[in-house]
Amino acid sequence: MKEDNPWETVRIKPVYQNPWIIVEEHDVITPAGREGIYGKVSFKNKALGIIPLxxxxxxxxxxxxxxxxxTYSWEIPMGGGPLGEDFIENAKRELKEETGIIAAHWQQLLKLHTSNSVTDEEGFVYLAQELTFGETAFEETEKLIIKKLPFTEALDMVxxxxxxxxxxxxxxxxxxKFINKTKK
Incomplete structure (x- = not known):
């Protein structure tokens, strides 16, 4: 069931932008009918995560x-895909850059919104299989450690x-869920 939008946007004021994000301040009328301010962060890329298996x-x-x-963080290989470009091709690029892995088979597992109270960012996660291995190509902002482990251990880390x-x-x-479903 689709609900009507209870918010009214009065004015949108751009506050800041860089190559990755745009920050806006929205003057709004809240669902309760009061004037308010809402901050919104928009990303210039789609978030792309890859689970090589x-x-x-x-x-x-x-x-x-x-x-x-x-803080230090363990994550699946991920990066950004510019809006308007093929997400799969960008996911392939990110997997190769960060791990040196090339996959022959790709399956989209999910689409999600990363923090829908402050951003409109969308993320996509892919399962990558039938793997071959090569060299990494880290970006200048990346100093990564790559860890190979059984999938069940990664799940335990979650x-x-x-x-x-x-x-x-x-x-x-x-x-x-996908792996267990395909085993049946």
Whole structure:
């Protein structure tokens, strides 16, 4: 069932932008009929996460220091795909850059919104199989550690709270459901 939008936008004021994001301040009338302000962050890319899976059910995670969180993070390989470009091709590029892996078979597992209270960002997670291996090509902003491990161990890292990135958590849980469904 589709609901009508209870918000009224009065004015949109661009506040800041860089090559990755646009920040806007929205003057609004709230659903309660009061004047208010809403901040919105729009991304210039779609978020793309990839779960590489080999024939022995091993996967690969990348570890890196996340500046915004001021902490180290284990995640599935991921990156951004510019709006208007083919998401699969960008996911292939990200997987190759971050892990050196090339996959022959791709399956979209899910589409999600990363933090829908402040951003309109969409993310897509893919399962990549039939893998071959080559060299990485990290971007200048990346200092990554690559870890190969059984898929079940990556799933345990989610359950134990060792993986906290939303796209990685959702993607690994969905991959588990997909893998178990295809075994039946």
């Amino acid at each position: 080999d024939q022995d059910n091993n996967t690969w995670l990348v570890g890196q220091y996340r500046y915004t969180l001021d 359950i134990e709270g060792e993986i906290t990135d939303a796209i990685s958590v959702a993607g690994l849980l969905m991959a588990d």
